[in-house]
Amino acid sequence: MCKTRFSSIVAQTCSLLCRRFAIGMSSLIPARRNAGSAAECNSAIRQIENLRFARGQGPRIRPFRLAAGLWLCLVVVESRGADSQAAAFRFAELSEKSLGLFEGDRPVFVYNHGFMSRASAPERYDRSTYLHPLYGLDGEVLTDDFPKDHLHHRGLFWAWPHVKVGQRPYDLWMITGIHQRFERWLARETGTRSAVLGAENGWYVGTKKTMQERVWLRISPATQEEQIIDVELTWIPADEPVTLQGAEGKSYGGLTLRFAPRTDTVITTPQGQGQDDLHITRLPWADLAARFEGRSQISGAAIFIGPDHPNYPPEWLTRHYGVLCVGWPGVNAKTFQPGEVIRCRYRVWIHRGAADVQRVAKAYQAYQSSLKATAK
Numbered sequence: 001m002c003k004t005r006f007s008s009i010v011a012q013t014c015s016l017l018c019r020r021f022a023i024g025m026s027s028l029i030p031a032r033r034n035a036g037s038a039a040e041c042n043s044a045i046r047q048i049e050n051l052r053f054a055r056g057q058g059p060r061i062r063p064f065r066l067a068a069g070l071w072l073c074l075v076v077v078e079s080r081g082a083d084s085q086a087a088a089f090r091f092a093e094l095s096e097k098s099l100g101l102f103e104g105d106r107p108v109f110v111y112n113h114g115f116m117s118r119a120s121a122p123e124r125y126d127r128s129t130y131l132h133p134l135y136g137l138d139g140e141v142l143t144d145d146f147p148k149d150h151l152h153h154r155g156l157f158w159a160w161p162h163v164k165v166g167q168r169p170y171d172l173w174m175i176t177g178i179h180q181r182f183e184r185w186l187a188r189e190t191g192t193r194s195a196v197l198g199a200e201n202g203w204y205v206g207t208k209k210t211m212q213e214r215v216w217l218r219i220s221p222a223t224q225e226e227q228i229i230d231v232e233l234t235w236i237p238a239d240e241p242v243t244l245q246g247a248e249g250k251s252y253g254g255l256t257l258r259f260a261p262r263t264d265t266v267i268t269t270p271q272g273q274g275q276d277d278l279h280i281t282r283l284p285w286a287d288l289a290a291r292f293e294g295r296s297q298i299s300g301a302a303i304f305i306g307p308d309h310p311n312y313p314p315e316w317l318t319r320h321y322g323v324l325c326v327g328w329p330g331v332n333a334k335t336f337q338p339g340e341v342i343r344c345r346y347r348v349w350i351h352r353g354a355a356d357v358q359r360v361a362k363a364y365q366a367y368q369s370s371l372k373a374t375a376k
Contacts, residue, residue, distance in 0.1 A: 087103050087104025087105075087106070087192070087221070088103075088104065088190065088191060088192045089101065089102065089103050089108075089190040089191060089192070089194070089195035089219065089221075090102050090190050091188050091190060091195075091197075094110060095114075096114060097112060097113065097114025097115065097116060097128075098110050098111070098112050098113070098114065098116075099111045099113060099188075099197075101195055101197065101219065103195075103221065103222060106135070106139060106222070107133070107135045107139065108134075108135055108195075108219060108227070108229075109131045109132075109133065109134045109135060109156075109229070110131065110132060110133055111129075111130075111131055111197060111199070111217075112127075112128060112129070112130055112131070112132060112155075113128060113129060113182035113199060114128055114182065115127065115128045116128060116145070116154075118145075118146040118151075120146070121146050121151045122151075124175060124176070125146070125151050125152055125175060126175070127152075127154050127157075127175055127179075127180075128179070128180055128181060128182055128201075129157075129180040129181070129182055129199070129201045129213070129215070130154045130155050130156060130157035130158075131143070131155050131156040131157070132144075132145045132154060132155025132156070133145075133155065133260075134155060134156055134257075134301070134348075134350075136292065136295075136299040136300075136301075136350060136352070137222055137226075137227060137299065137350065137351075137352045138295065138297065138299065138352070140292040140293075140294065140295045140299060141260050141292065141293070142259060142260055142292065142299070142300075142301055142350070143155040143156060143257070143258060143259060143260055144258050144259060144260045144261070144322070145258075147258065147322075149321065150258070150323075152173060152174050152175060153256070153258040153323065154258065155257075155258060156255075156256070156257050156258075156348065157255075157256055157258075158233060158254060158255045158256065159172040159173045159175075159180075159253070159256070160172050160173055160244045160245065160246065160253040160254065161173035161174065161245075161246065161247045161252070161253050162243075162244070162245035162246070162247075162253065162333065163178055163203075163242065163243070163244060164241075164242065164243035164333075164335075165178075165205060165210045165240050165241075165242055166240045166241060168205075170205065172203065173247075173252075173253060177205060178203055178204065178205050178210070179203070179204055180201050180202070180203055180204075180213065181201060181202050181203075181204050182199060182201050183199075183200045183201055183202055184199070184200050185198065185199055185200075186198030186199060186200055186214065186216070187216075192221070193220075193221065194218060194219060194220055194221070195217075195218075195219040196216070196217070196218050196219075197215075197216075197217040197219075198214070198215065198216050198217075199214070199215045200212070200213070200214050200215075201213040201214075201215065203235075209238055210237070210238050210240065210242060211235050211236065211237055211238060211242055212235065212236045212238065213233070213234070213235050214233070214234045214235075215231075215232075215233060216230075216231070216232040216233075217229060217230070217231060218230040218232075224352070225351060225352055225353070226349060226350060226351045226352070226363065227350040228347060228348075228349060228350075229347070229348040229350070230345070230346075230347050230348075231255070231345070231346040231347065231348060232343070232344075232345050232346075233255070233343070233344050233345075233346075234341060234342060234343045234344075235336075235341075235342040236339060236340065236341055236342070237336050237337065237338045237339070237340060238338060239338050240338060241335050241336065241337050241338065242335070242336050243333050243334065243335040243336070244329055244333065244334055244336070245329065245330075245331070245332070245333035245334070246315065246327040246328070246329065246330045246331050247317075247327075247331075248331060249279070249280075249331070250279055250280065250317050250325075250327070250331075251279065251280045251315040251316065251317050251325075251327030251330045251331050252317040252325035252327050253325075253327055253328070253330075254314070254325070254326040254327060254328040254344075255303060255325075255326040255344070255346055256323065256324070256325045256326065257288075257301065257303055257323065257324045257348070258322060258323045259288055259290070259301075259322035259323065259324075260292055260293060260322075261292070261293050261322075262290035262291055262292045262293065262322070263290060263291045264290050264291050264298070265288065265289075265290040265320050265322065266288070266289050266290065266300075266354070267286065267287065267288050267318050267320060267324075268286070268287040268288075268289070268302075268355055268356065268357055268360055269281075269283050269285070269286045269287070269316075269318070269357075270283060270284065270285070270357065270361065271283075272357060273356070273357070275320065277317070277318055277319050277320060278316060278317065278318045279317055280315050280316075280317070280327065280330065280331060281315065281316050281317075281318075282313045282314065282315055282316070283305075283313055283314075283316045284304070284305050284307075284312070284313045284364065285302055285303065285304045285305060285360060285364050286302060286303060286316055286318055286324050287300060287301070287302035287349075287351075287355050287360045288300050288301065288302070288318075288322070288324055289351075289353075289354055289355050297352070297353070298353055298354045299350075299351065299352050299353065300350075300351060300354075300355060301348055301349065301350045301351070302324075302348070302349040302351070302355070302360055302363070302364075303324055303326060303346055303347075303348060303349075304346060304347040304348075304349060304363075304364050304367045305326070305346060306344070306345030306346060306347075306367075306371060307368055307371065308345065308371070309328070309344055309345065309346075310328065310329070310342070310344065311328060311329060311330070314326055314327060314328035314329075314330060315327035315328065315330035315331070326346075328344070345371070347367045349363050349364075349367070351363075
């Protein structure tokens with residue numbers, strides 16, 4: 001009787017301890033993660049709480065299964081605790097014109113929603129709604145703004161040299177007669193697993209809005225090797241047809257990434273690596289890697305084209321002086337009617353170290369797989 005009483009006290013004590021584990025686990029184990037570990041832990045808890053007694057005997061416990069379950073509880077708690085200490089994303093207003101994104105204390109990019117100017121550049125080059133600086137994994141600045149050789153280049157941006165509204169020609173690339181203007185935020189969400197930035201802009205000729213533009217940026221946490229920024233751009237012409245066309249003989253016009261000063265530049269495409277610039281070349285991706293100012297280690301960034309992109313794969317222009325230009329619709333003009341939705345998806349793949357064809361191709365395949373998984 002005394003032995004049974006003692007066993008009962010032991011069982012009740014173990015049950016109380018496991019119940020405390022259960023309370024902790026309910027808040028520490030996410031619904032879609034560590035499901036197997038959580039199940040093992042719950043199994044161990046149930047085994048203690050459902051103790052059965054035989055005549056004159058103590059509780060019948062499977063000690064190895066119990067120990068394994070409790071050990072897994074501790075592993076899950078420890079791993080989840082490490083997750084909770086992961087660097088969280090946060091937005092910060094750097095000025096009335098610029099919004100910065102940080103992962104912990106490390107800068108990721110700045111979205112310039114106000115009109116940016118430079119004392120050394122004519123006023124007509126004032127620009128807005130673009131990313132600069134875009135940072136590498138070690139804090140190096142990857143992009144340039146107002147470079148002396150092309151004052152109109154501006155970090156990661158999207159613009160066309162030939163824009164017709166109705167039959168009236170303008171140049172969004174050189175910001176001549178038409179400009180992009182920020183209107184409102186669609187989303188500013190942050191956490192430890194992602195950040196989302198959404199903005200609605202307009203293309204304006206004077207005070208008249210000719211195109212609605214929506215920008216969606218989804219940023220994944222950095223790893224030791226890479227950081228991912230998924231870009232979704234949509235445009236809807238207002239009350240007149242809008243015609244877009246790339247530069248004659250070159251094709252640039254669309255998503256463009258202008259790189260900061262650097263040395264040892266290498267451009268990689270599915271065609272390989274070389275010192276020749278590409279013109280009007282259809283590609284699913286292109287990468288530029290180099291040693292950026294103040295850094296001894298190589299790093300870089302690539303633009304990936306979504307497989308559902310119009311006229312996939314689009315034309316490109318690559319320049320070793322430091323620019324990757326998606327050319328869509330390219331040298332052949334395309335007209336869009338009022339209310340027609342134009343949608344383009346891209347991924348900016350930021351990486352540490354050099355990038356050969358095999359490495360970039362593998363990262364691009366991961367992008368394709370992620371889009372297929374999302375579509376299901």
